[in-house]
Amino acid sequence: MLRRALALAGLALLVTAPAAGARIVEGKGIAGVRLEMSQSNVRHLLGTPDQIKHLTGGLGPSTQYVYSARRLRVTFFSGNRVTSVATTKRSERTTTGVGVGSTKAQLLAGVPHVHCPSSGPCQVGQSLPGRRVTAFYLDQARTKVTSVLIGFVID
Secondary structure, eight states: OHHHHHHHHHHHHHHHSOOTTBOEETTTEETTEETTOBHHHHHHHHOSOSEEEEEOOTTOOEEEEEETTTTEEEEEESSSBOOEEEEOOTTOBOTTSOBTTOBHHHHHHHSTTOBOOSSSOEEESOOSTTOEEEEEEEOTTSSBEEEEEEEEOOO
């Protein structure tokens, strides 16, 4: 009985585990950086950023860590926790293989619940304050993914 329970638990882990190499986890993070992760945890994971930008704008102050070689930007709005992470790196992919360089058709086929309005990014999740969204930005012709952002809707 115990062996059967352990086998079922192991099978459940295999079914829910992301595919090897999948680094974009919709609604959660990219390249191991997760929403709500602390600045120190990001540094522990990725090392010292190539650039640290302190920005101010209509939404308030923010800090952005730029990792050039990883093609990754990690943003912290009004505090110490990750509020968004974005990539332009082609090797970062979802479990279904969608990422920068994917066609719009591949995006629509490979990402459940994605919707693509006539303008703006294709996204999973609702654009409501406090909600998590995964945004797939398309090129000007709206045929290929150019970047992916996972973050909280701020306004």
